[in-house]
Amino acid sequence: MSLQSLIRIEYAVAFLLCLFLYIYLDYSLFLFALFLLLPDVTMIGYFINNQFGARLYNVGHSFIIPMICIIFALSMGVSSLLMVALIWFAHICMDRALGFGLKYTEHFRETHIQKIV
Incomplete structure (x- = not known):
């Protein structure tokens, strides 16, 4: 198993832990599904330029x-x-x-997760 695969599995487990805690606290699953992709609105910065887009995306x-x-x-x-x-x-x-993962300013599709071997 590669290091990248292991790290991706760790994040999947962390996602499930967040979901479990969210359900345990009896929050609305409808709101979870509705707002799960909301942080991706930070990609709007790419309309200005790649550098600003990557920085805004990485903050979000x-x-x-x-x-x-x-x-x-x-x-x-x-x-x-x-x-x-x-x-x-x-x-x-x-x-x-x-x-x-977090974006590099040169290319939108290039992320820090891809750099892990």
Whole structure:
């Protein structure tokens, strides 16, 4: 098994963990399905140019913001923010499990996951 395959399996397991936690917290599966692809709206930056598009996409597909949201939601008891953050986190895990990762500025289709051998 290649390192890339192992990493993709890890992300698939993390996606399932997010989904399990989401269901356990009794959030709406309809909203999960409805908003699961919402972070991909960050691809709109590519209409400006590749460099801006890659940066905007990477901001929307980095774990930093949803992790901060999860910490804030748990510490402040904001259930709706936790729901959004779990969907966002699940989206990133799903993307990376499918082989999509953070973008390089040169080519839209070139991602960090593909660079792992």
